[in-house]
Amino acid sequence: MSLPKLGLLLFALFFLLPIAVSALLHQRSGIGAGWAVADRSSAGLLPDPATHRAAVVRVLAAPTVRWRGVVAVHSWIVVKPEGARRYTRYDYTAWGDPIRVDGFAPDGRWFGRAPELVFAADGEAAEAMIPRLRAAIESYTWRNRGDYRAWPGPNSNTFVQAVMDTVPEAGVVLPPNAIGKDFPHDGRWLRLTGTGLRLSLGGYAGLAVGWAEGLEVNILGAVAGLDVRRPALKLPGLGRLGLAAAPGEA
16 A cells, blocks of 8 residues: 555544544534533532632533534633632633633533543642642733634633643643644744653644653644553544543643
8 A cells, every 4th residue: 555545544544534423423412502501510520619628720621512512622720729718710712801710610511511620630739730820821822802713723722731831740631632732822833841742833733742642643633643651542523542541640
């Protein structure tokens, strides 16, 4: 088989087929048509802040609204300093001021879709992170109205990845279907991460290699690859297939 034919076969297997399967699953879920009245209540993923005194940092992600949920998730950050009796949630959205604070329940369903836990830190580790995360949020470059772009970024996933990159020791890697996570938010197309290397050609294409990242190939924002730390395939639309990620494992 010639190299061009092999390339087309691999592209069909690892990019087109997973997206087609995700589209079928999305259609069968029945979620999307009534997004305006969809459930946005708590999914019960966070400890009760009234009794849980320890500091908390969480990154959550859920499929986006309407057809975009076939290929992409929306991610956000939740923090609670030690002793605080409430959580603070940070989203980056397409309406109003892009950085939205406490616009939704901290672990709320994203227009009917329950979120998944991407990263978790508690206690002293979380307490040390929170000032750096808040400083990164305050200084985020793409914070003005009109800055948001769904594709290739900067979008919600660009924002979360940029903020979490300020704590490289955490080794936070967003799901492969977090389109926009590879957008070069600071203009740097080549970046050393806490555990590897990330190359991004304007968010339209790229490559990531590292212990936390595994191997990721980005084509037009869709990511396919392999997680070697927690063995799994990374596929566009479908996310991870294999061992579940271990939130908080660096």
